Amino acid sequence: MADDGFDFRPGAQVPLSGAAGQTVATHALASAAYRDGDVDEILKADSEWHKSVVKPGMWSLFKPSLGEAFARTVQVRMLGGGRKPLIQSFGIEPQSVVEHCLAASRIRKERDSWLTAVMVLCGVLFLPGLLVWLLVFTIRRQVAKNENKRAGALATAVLVAMGVLAALALLKLPFDGFWAWYLRAAIVLPVVGWFWAKQIAERTARDMRERWASLLSGGGIGAKIPEAVPGSPGETAAERLRQSLARLSAEQQSNSVFYAGPKGILGMGTRWGSWQLAEELVPAEDGKEIHPFRSWDVIRAVHDQLRMLERGPLHTGGFPTPSINHWIVSPIGENAKAVARPTGTDVDAFQIRGHEIQRICNEQQFGSGDRHYLGVQFTLWDGQLVITMLITVTVLHETLRIEVTGHALGPVNSLFTTKPEPKTKTVSKPIKFWETVDRQLPLVDADEVVRLAVRAPFTWYPPLLDHLGGKLVLPEPFGLRHAWADKPWRHRFMADDALRAATPVLRVVHQAAIKVLAENGVNTEKFGARSGFLSGAIQDPMPRKADVYDA
Known part of the structure; x- marks a missing residue:
């Protein structure tokens, strides 16, 4: 592929997209890497067209948490060798999200190294006792899944019965010697290991929650990934990771996008409005011919005028500086599971070259092939709202058509913007029993300690852990932003911003185009x-599903 020849130069990678301050959406998605809780929660955040899947594993005790599954799946999908092309994530910095996934995985690896040592010393060396305790916890988990008070009481009774049997075994056994003491140790040491593991897990959970809260509070705690900085020419793993991050940033800047039917242009959101100006090209004066011009001449004039959008006759807030780009749109199937980026001599580091853009604009206006669109994009609400207006100009026979379409990508799902809440339990006061107080609970409960300790020895080979506990499967074609984006129309001010942007852009486009026509002798x-x-x-204030043709 031509893209594989991209020159990944050493040094700091400077983000190219998005302005300063557009961090809310980025930090919201990055915070998912540090979260605890059930992985199934992320299914509630899927957008209308893009659905994730949680594949179950062999044993529920190995099931990953939301943060574990998100961090691993995202970094493998976006950095893995031989990965499929990605959809651009407008309004966020995907490299920053991936770096936080790497940082979270690094923290968990350090925790799992300690937990593995605990499992070996207090579990594997006393395997019979460990297996019995794991069996008890598994039964308790299965019974406790029932939202039934009797089931909960039965689960507690199982643990109590096991504790009684353990106490009896410690006091008196039918035999003496080494095996008697070994059996006693096999009963006690897994419990000691559990307490030790609880301290390790609790310390890491506090660190994770601090990072989670810091990202959503605007603190923007940095992601530390020293494994991505080669210290010497021989560190091939670090160099590959650095190149993968650089490739991710380069692909984010690609000017090639994909139109997937009713799903709209992937990454930009569905098309909510379309306005077309199509009239006959007639000479301004009888007996004279129109001066020859091409679609690119009109597009270039529109481009120049759109750069003046932030200027106005009155001193008001007005438009922020928009991002204006030439896009090449490729059609794909509505249910396509992958996309293919253009390759060849006309592509340089995922960017289609200028001469090829002009050729497509002037020649590929009818029939198969890619199409050219001029896009003006506003990233608002700290990256939570992305408004894109696309302009295309076609000339067929004696008819010139100027089409302006509106696309809006809403905020990331509220799941990603929820801050961590302390775990508390409301209990009655011992004396004034009619009054209640909230008691602080540990961040890591008994079942979670067991889950983490059991998973820890297998983290050295993640594919095996995926097979045992299951994994998160991302929606394809995958892009970090559009996979978990809500519609902007539920937020009144966001909807107003999207609707208000259309009118001035349309008028600027028409004025620039009409000026070019007049200069070339067109009536x-x-x-x-x-x-x-x-x-x-x-000015009709109703957004519509313009990509859904009711025919």
């Missing part, structure tokens, strides 16, 4: 009348 009377009509029609 612009019909174009002006049609433009005025569209200028009034665009």
